[in-house]
Amino acid sequence: xxxxxxxxxxxxxxxxxxxxxxxxxxxxxxxxxxxxxxxxxxxxxxxxxxxxxxxxxxxxxxxxxxxxxxxxxxxxxxxxxxxxxxxxxxxxxxxxxxxxxxxxxxxxxxxxxxxxxxxxxxxxxxxxxxxxxxxxxxxxxxxxxxxxxxxxxxxxxxxxxxxxxxxxxxxxxxxxxxxxxxxxxxxxxxxxxxxxxxxxxxxxxxxxxxxxxxxxxxxxxxxxxxxxxxxxxxxxxxxxxxxxxxxxxxxxxxxxxxxxxxxxxxxxxxxxxxxxxxxxxxxxxxxxxxxxxxxxxxxxxxxxxxxxxxxxxxxxxxxxx
Amino acid sequence: xxxxxxxxxxxxxxxxxxxxxxxxxxxxxxxxxxxxxxxxxxxxxxxxxxxxxxxxxxxxxxxxxxxxxxxxxxxxxxxxxxxxxxxxxxxxxxxxxxxxxxxxxxxxxxxxxxxxxxxxxxxxxxxxxxxxxxxxxxxxxxxxxxxxxxxxxxxxxxxxxxxxxxxxxxxxxxxxxxxxxxxxxxxxxxxxxxxxxxxxxxxxxxxxxxxxxxxxxxxxxxxxxxxxxxxxxxxxxxxxxxxxxxxxxxx
Numbered sequence: 001x002x003x004x005x006x007x008x009x010x011x012x013x014x015x016x017x018x019x020x021x022x023x024x025x026x027x028x029x030x031x032x033x034x035x036x037x038x039x040x041x042x043x044x045x046x047x048x049x050x051x052x053x054x055x056x057x058x059x060x061x062x063x064x065x066x067x068x069x070x071x072x073x074x075x076x077x078x079x080x081x082x083x084x085x086x087x088x089x090x091x092x093x094x095x096x097x098x099x100x101x102x103x104x105x106x107x108x109x110x111x112x113x114x115x116x117x118x119x120x121x122x123x124x125x126x127x128x129x130x131x132x133x134x135x136x137x138x139x140x141x142x143x144x145x146x147x148x149x150x151x152x153x154x155x156x157x158x159x160x161x162x163x164x165x166x167x168x169x170x171x172x173x174x175x176x177x178x179x180x181x182x183x184x185x186x187x188x189x190x191x192x193x194x195x196x197x198x199x200x201x202x203x204x205x206x207x208x209x210x211x212x213x214x215x216x217x218x219x220x221x222x223x224x225x226x227x228x229x230x231x232x233x234x235x236x237x238x239x240x241x242x243x244x245x246x247x248x249x250x251x252x253x254x255x256x257x258x259x260x261x262x263x264x265x266x267x268x269x270x271x272x273x274x275x276x277x278x279x280x281x282x283x284x285x286x287x288x289x290x291x292x293x294x295x296x297x298x299x300x301x302x303x304x305x306x307x308x309x310x311x312x313x314x315x316x317x318x319x320x321x
Numbered sequence: 322x323x324x325x326x327x328x329x330x331x332x333x334x335x336x337x338x339x340x341x342x343x344x345x346x347x348x349x350x351x352x353x354x355x356x357x358x359x360x361x362x363x364x365x366x367x368x369x370x371x372x373x374x375x376x377x378x379x380x381x382x383x384x385x386x387x388x389x390x391x392x393x394x395x396x397x398x399x400x401x402x403x404x405x406x407x408x409x410x411x412x413x414x415x416x417x418x419x420x421x422x423x424x425x426x427x428x429x430x431x432x433x434x435x436x437x438x439x440x441x442x443x444x445x446x447x448x449x450x451x452x453x454x455x456x457x458x459x460x461x462x463x464x465x466x467x468x469x470x471x472x473x474x475x476x477x478x479x480x481x482x483x484x485x486x487x488x489x490x491x492x493x494x495x496x497x498x499x500x501x502x503x504x505x506x507x508x509x510x511x512x513x514x515x516x517x518x519x520x521x522x523x524x525x526x527x528x529x530x531x532x533x534x535x536x537x538x539x540x541x542x543x544x545x546x547x548x549x550x551x552x553x554x555x556x557x558x559x560x561x562x563x564x565x566x567x568x569x570x571x572x
Binding site for chain 1: 366369370371386387388389391393395398399400401404408409412413415416418420421423468
């Protein structure tokens with residue numbers, strides 16, 4: 001994670017060397033004054049552009065990865081992720097409505113947020129009414145909700161062709177920041193959701209033996225499920241509203257952690273936070289360098305590396321039984 | 322003690338249990354017998370509130386608290402393959418650990434003791450997926466014991482055990498019952514074994530109680546033939562009734 005953060009700080013169109021970055025960071029600490037030899041422009045690039053971007057990447061990555069781990073635990077489905085329940089599609093629809101109606105970016109976050117929550121609520125309601133307590137019905141309901149939300153979104157885009165380009169770039173996922181604003185927007189959700197998910201990670205292991213046996217152990221299964229789903233969904237919607245749709249993080253990271261560190265969510269949840277942050281920071285470095293000085297949308301990068309990896313994970317799972 | 326009061330379970334329009342009323346005293350071992358589909362497992366699940374039911378299940382002095390008062394050993398437990406045996410048994414401590422806290426020394430001691438009682442100490446670190454059928458079954462029982470509940474509901478606790486291990490496991494349960502005054506209700510298919518260990522047998526048939534009493538009065542050829550079909554002989558010796566399967570054509 002430190003390596004990823006370092007690379008994120010050092011790589012960019014403006015050429016700033018390692019030593020200067022370290023000195024500048026030292027200088028920024030209280031009570032320390034060091035001559036870092038950076039020009040004012042370089043200093044601004046470092047602290048107002050690269051730093052917030054690296055931090056934002058870390059936050060978004062951590063959120064997506066830990067939300068993926070949480071959904072996988074709650075639904076006992078190794079392929080569950082923040083996108084599974086229609087959260088992303090719902091948030092995408094909400095954001096599209098904001099673009100189409102007002103073009104005022106102030107509405108994007110709250111509407112994406114509302115869209116994500118409505119989507120997960122509908123998915124949950126549908127899943128229960130169709131198939132009772134089974135996991136499969138919930139996932140299929142998520143697919144239906146996502147398809148429906150995407151259909152409306154496409155309709156809105158056709159009706160508002162002039163906003164098409166802007167929404168398109170948002171859908172592909174991006175980590176463009178203006179100072180620390182996005183970081184500050186996202187931080188409270190990231191902290192609260194991480195705290196809740198870290199606090200309930202032992203219960204995810206209990207859910208591993210099934211709803212019936214977990215209930216017999218005195219666990220209020222539906223309450224635990226709701227708490228975890230709401231925490232993960234709030235965080236996902238917040239991440240989606242600042243960074244757009246960045247896929248695969250929620251599946252790739254928890255799976256990698258699972259392969260190397262074992263089955264227990266007591267380990268998977270905290271390590272997904274760390275590795276998710278590192279993964280997205282690296283992905284962002286790649287997004288900025290591959291077609292430098294232009295940038296690729298980060299969602300394209302995660303999908304490019306993520307999809308083959310996903311196949312690899314599937315093969316490993318098949319091999320191990 | 323545990324009391325079923327007019328408990329009735331229906332799935333759609335099919336009645337699978339009841340109404341049944343049954344009182345099991347503290348320290349008593351009750352064996353539930355009956356053919357497949359007679360409602361044994363449903364009766365145990367109703368006690369835990371795992372199936373919707375009419376009527377009431379109480380503990381004599383208050384409402385049930387699943388997990389704390391009642392430990393359940395399911396017939397077909399879901400055992401995650403990669404989970405270690407000790408972690409699995411630790412799940413039995415769930416009712417005692419707050420939602421946001423984690424296990425303490427007493428929890429670890431209890432788990433160690435439960436593993437010891439069932440001779441599983443050496444397998445403590447083994448993943449569940451590598452255990453034999455008998456070892457798995459003892460692991461599930463160890464998890465139930467780790468709950469430290471005063472009522473044990475065991476659904477086919479010896480189903481995949483050879484006769485030696487079956488006796489071992491039931492002896493452990495009996496010892497705990499005598500030492501700690503546990504109330505034990507087991508659903509068992511092996512009728513002879515049921516009669517050896519239970520103080521009292523209840524024969525379920527078509528979701529209703531057909532016979533209730535000490536083993537020698539329930540395990541009669543007449544009772545068994547009318548619910549299991551022909552081809553059953555009962556031979557009594559000094560240990561009690563022995564149920565012997567024979568070929569249907571011999572009747």
